[in-house]
Amino acid sequence: MNHSKNVLWADAQLELSRLLTEELPAEPLRPEKDRVVFFQRLAMLYVRYIQIFRQLETVYDQVVHPQKRRVIRAIVDGVMGRVLELKNEMVEKEFSEYHYMDDVLHDLKLLPTDLEIPIPRYFISERNKELQERKAMLTEILKMVEDTGIPEDMSQEEAIKIIQVLERARQGRQRAKLNVESRNMNRMYRTKDPGTAEIELASVCIQKVWRGYIQRKRAKIDREEEMIFLGMVMDPKYQVPHPTEIAAQASADLSRTKQEEYEEDYLKSVVAVTNQIRDLEAHDMSKTMKEQIRQWFIECRDATGSFPDYPDEEDGGSLLIFAEKDPQQVKYTLNQSMIILHKLFCSLQTMD
Numbered sequence: 001m002n003h004s005k006n007v008l009w010a011d012a013q014l015e016l017s018r019l020l021t022e023e024l025p026a027e028p029l030r031p032e033k034d035r036v037v038f039f040q041r042l043a044m045l046y047v048r049y050i051q052i053f054r055q056l057e058t059v060y061d062q063v064v065h066p067q068k069r070r071v072i073r074a075i076v077d078g079v080m081g082r083v084l085e086l087k088n089e090m091v092e093k094e095f096s097e098y099h100y101m102d103d104v105l106h107d108l109k110l111l112p113t114d115l116e117i118p119i120p121r122y123f124i125s126e127r128n129k130e131l132q133e134r135k136a137m138l139t140e141i142l143k144m145v146e147d148t149g150i151p152e153d154m155s156q157e158e159a160i161k162i163i164q165v166l167e168r169a170r171q172g173r174q175r176a177k178l179n180v181e182s183r184n185m186n187r188m189y190r191t192k193d194p195g196t197a198e199i200e201l202a203s204v205c206i207q208k209v210w211r212g213y214i215q216r217k218r219a220k221i222d223r224e225e226e227m228i229f230l231g232m233v234m235d236p237k238y239q240v241p242h243p244t245e246i247a248a249q250a251s252a253d254l255s256r257t258k259q260e261e262y263e264e265d266y267l268k269s270v271v272a273v274t275n276q277i278r279d280l281e282a283h284d285m286s287k288t289m290k291e292q293i294r295q296w297f298i299e300c301r302d303a304t305g306s307f308p309d310y311p312d313e314e315d316g317g318s319l320l321i322f323a324e325k326d327p328q329q330v331k332y333t334l335n336q337s338m339i340i341l342h343k344l345f346c347s348l349q350t351m352d
Contacts, residue, residue, distance in 0.1 A: 005062050009072070012055040016075070019048060039093050043101045046086040047108060050117060053079045061121045064258040066266035076120070083117070097208070125256065 023045070032038040056079060060072045091097055105112065124131075227233040241249075301307050 005059055008055045009059045009063075012052050012059065015048065015052055016079070019045065019052070035093065039090065040104070042086055042090050042093065043099065043104045044107075046083065046090060047101065047104050047110065047115065049079055049083050049086065050115060051108075051110075053083060054114075054118065057118065057120050062252060062255045064255055064262050066263050069259070069263075073122075080120075 056076045063069050228235050297307055
C-alpha cells in the first residue's frame with residue numbers, strides 16, 4: 001500500500017511539472033485565433049488536471065506523514081483552483097456548461113467516468129468533529145422533547161386533536177411564507193431593480209445544475225435496476241465483498257486512524273520544540289539581535305555621519321533592519337540618506 005501511494009505521488013508530481021512547463025513556457029506562445037483549437041487546448045488541460053487531482057486526493061487520503069500531508073494539501077487546493085479556472089474559461093468560450101470531449105478522452109485513452117470529479121474525502125473527515133457535535137446536539141434535543149412529551153394518560157382522541165392543531169398551524173405558517181415570497185417576487189418584477197438580471201441568471205444557473213444532478217441520479221438508478229432485471233448485474237444485497245476489497249478497506253481505515261494519531265503527536269511536538277527553543281535559545285537570540293541592531297546603527301553613522309531614525313512600527317520596526325537587501329538597495333538607501341543630509345546642511349548654512 002505504501003509503495004502504491006509513493007508511485008501515485010511520483011506520477012502526479014511528474015505530470016504536474018509537465019503541465020506547468022507547458023503552461024509557463026520559456027518563450028511566450030503565439031496567440032491562438034482558431035476558437036476550436038483553443039478550446040481543444042483548454043479541454044486537454046482540464047482533463048489532465050482532473051486526473052492529477054484524482055491521484056493527489058487518493059494520496060492525501062492515505063498518507064499518514066503530517067508534514068507531507070500539509071504539502072500535498074496545498075497542492076490539492078491549487079489543482080482544484082486551476083480546474084475551476086479552466087472550467088470557467090471553457091464555459092465562456094463555448095457559452096455552455098456541458099462540453100463534448102470525446103476526442104480528448106480518445107487521445108488520452110480514458111473513460112467517460114474519468115471525467116467525474118470526486119468529492120474530496122477530507123471534506124467529511126475534517127468536519128467529523130463538527131458533525132459529531134451536531135449529532136449529539138440533536139440527540140439531546142430529541143431527548144428533551146421525549147422527556148417533556150405526551151403524558152402517558154392522554155387518550156387517543158386528545159393526541160389526534162393536538163396533532164391536528166399542530167399540523168394546521170404548520171400549514172398556515174407555510175402558506176403565509178409562500179404568500180410573502182410571492183408578494184416579494186411580484187414587487188421585484190414590478191420595480192425592475194438593477195440586480196434583478198443577476199438574480200434571475202443565478203436562479204436559472206442553480207436550477208439547471210440541480211435538475212441536471214437529479215436527472216443524472218434518476219438515470220443511474222434506472223440503469224442499475226434495468227441491468228439487475230436483465231440479469232447482467234447482481235443485486236447488491238446478494239453481493240459478497242471480495243477478500244482483497246475487505247483487506248484494502250481495512251488498510252485504508254487503519255491509515256486514517258494513524259493519520260489522527262500522527263497529527264496529534266506532530267502538534268504536540270511542535271509545541272514542545274517551540275517551548276524548548278524559547279527556554280534554551282531565547283536569551284542568546286535576543287542578545288544577537290540587539291548586537292545586530294547596534295552594529296547597524298554604527299555602520300549607518302559611519303556611512304552618513306549621523307545616527308538614523310529608528311524605523312516606525314507601521315513600516316515594520318526592527319524587521320526592516322533584518323530584511324535582506326542586495327548591495328544596490330543598500331547603496332540606494334545610503335545615497336538617499338546622503339542627499340537628505342546634504343539638503344539639511346545647505347539649509348542650515350543659508351539660515352546662518
